Amino acid sequence: MQNKTILIVDDEAAVRDMLRVALEMAEYRCIEAENAQAAHALVIDEKPDLILLDWMLPDVSGVELARRLKRDELTASIPIIMLTAKGEEDHKIKGLETGADDYITKPFSPRELVARLKAVLRRAGPSTPEEPLTAGQLVLDPISHRVTIGGQAVEMGPTEFRLLTFFLSHQERAYTRTQLLDHVWGGNVYVEERTVDVHIRRLRKALAVDGHDRFIQTVRGTGYRFSVQTAEKV
Amino acid sequence: MQNKTILIVDDEAAVRDMLRVALEMAEYRCIEAENAQAAHALVIDEKPDLILLDWMLPDVSGVELARRLKRDELTASIPIIMLTAKGEEDHKIKGLETGADDYITKPFSPRELVARLKAVLRRAGPSTPEEPLTAGQLVLDPISHRVTIGGQAVEMGPTEFRLLTFFLSHQERAYTRTQLLDHVWGGNVYVEERTVDVHIRRLRKALAVDGHDRFIQTVRGTGYRFSVQTAEKV
DNA sequence: CATTCCTGTGACAAATATATGACAGGCGCA
DNA sequence: TGCGCCTGTCATATATTTGTCACAGGAATG
Secondary structure, eight states, X not given: OOOOEEEEEOSOHHHHHHHHHHHHHTTOEEEEESSHHHHHHHHHHHOOSEEEEESOOSSSOHHHHHHHHHHSTTTTTSOEEEEEOGGGGGGHHHHHHTTOSEEEESSOOHHHHHHHHHHHHHHHOSOOOOOOEEXXXXXXXXXXXXXXXXXXXXXXXXXXXXXXXXXXXSXXXXXXXXXXXXXIIOTTOOOOTHHHHHHHHHHHHHHOTTSOOOSEEEEXXXXXXXXXXXXXXX | OOOOEEEEEOSOHHHHHHHHHHHHHTTOEEEEXXXXXXXXXXXXXXXXXXXXXXXXXXXXXXXXXXXXXXXXXXXTTSOXXXXXXXXXXXXXXXXXXXXXXXXXXXXXXXXXXXXXXXXXXXXXXXXXXXXXXXXXXXXXXXXXXEEEETTEEEOXXXXXXXXXXXXXXXXXXXXXXXXXXXXXIOTTOOOOTHHHHHHHHHHHHHHOTTSXXXXXXXXXXXXXXXXHHHHHXX
16 A cells, blocks of 8 residues: 655654654554645645644644645645644633544644544545646556556556656655655655665656657766756757 | 764674674774763763663663763754664564654674664754755855756865855855865865865856956955855945 | 056866666465 | 566776876066
8 A cells, every 4th residue: 555645744853853753653554734725735735635734823723724725726635633732621622613524632642643633534535546647748647557658658657656656746846866766665764765766767668668768867977857948848 | 074973882792893883884983882871981982973772781781871871961852773682672672662763673784783873873864954045146055956046056075065155155255265175075174275275266157257357256365155145236 | 657466267087966777575366 | 486577786997086296387576
């Protein structure tokens, strides 16, 4: 099973750390934000599978953030679990009214957290396959699990497919090998960084329909970047 | 990459040796302590970048030590990885609640150790700035790791990129070669001052899209200055 | 104008980083 | 069990980048 990404939003680093470790033990990948603004950016950027949202945040309240996310077409389908402190129980119902899918009262045991999280994820069902991802002539259809360039089918292995999927949803951005390992392989896997090179090469080879790879640029000293601009330019 | 210092705290010499070997192979500098008291002294004295802390120690328990370190202003920011034995799994999360940033269960592979250690260090480290840096027509986008002048892509090596990044965030100010070495190359590297000249030249060449470099001025007898005013003036 | 500093350049060899081709183990499937 | 496809690692080939030099110009100085 592919790793789910959980976004943790809490202003206390200690709480975030605890949550992160508990979740990573359960094989989830975590990303963190300490305020609503950062959280919003991350939601757009990383498309997490679930959001753990603290009731109280320094800038905008968690409730308000939840409301916004649920109102936005793109983010509405992401389940939200609200974290509330003991005294705030009165707001429970409100929390759910704003669109949260569940709430947990602090303090809670890591076990409980993971259990409820799983429940919410299960309820949300298998994340609906999205729209085809494209880059110029290149089209990746998540539903049929197929890749084509100008209508021409392209074959590749599972890892290359995941890599390409990631690249297509994060174009024009340079990633280090480590970041790619985190995102494509999943946080709790330990492989050599050079392995990324090899898979990049395999992907390039697969995409080089006409003998030229114009999609993946190497960023010397850093890593790689997927970009269609450069690709089309030729 | 600059060498990070890791403090190993474990009462068994054999374990310390193993850890040290694994870490030194990965280019880390190691210091060791076999009890909490010695560990505490070393933390103050050496300011390690990360602490590997055994759960069980002869004097004070590792958990307690972690708690103390995290409570102290000076040491709170140092990441801690807790080492636990197989049977102690239940304690894992408790350990994390006390402030550890990650845990590893013994026995573990050296590779896993190094990987998790890197992950923890990475999380603690600074993150890339998000906003593009600009100077007139010149734009450096840290995200895509690209430089353009009036939309036209500009190629340069990693060092030139770092140099330009520095200049763009410190415009209109003259820097000596030594200062540039400190900021762009990183404090403790030994290279000739004249090396800066060469990189300045390379950067100028890269930026001289139209045949003229108007961005970097020479401050005779001192060093260089990046300024867009002069650049635009033509 | 002669001197003495400084900085600009082009060339290099060594150091690094990346691309490639091969390979053995792991896994699923017939 | 045998076969074929994937994967992660290596060792090796290539490609870039880097730090230094030696030398050419230019600028101050007197």
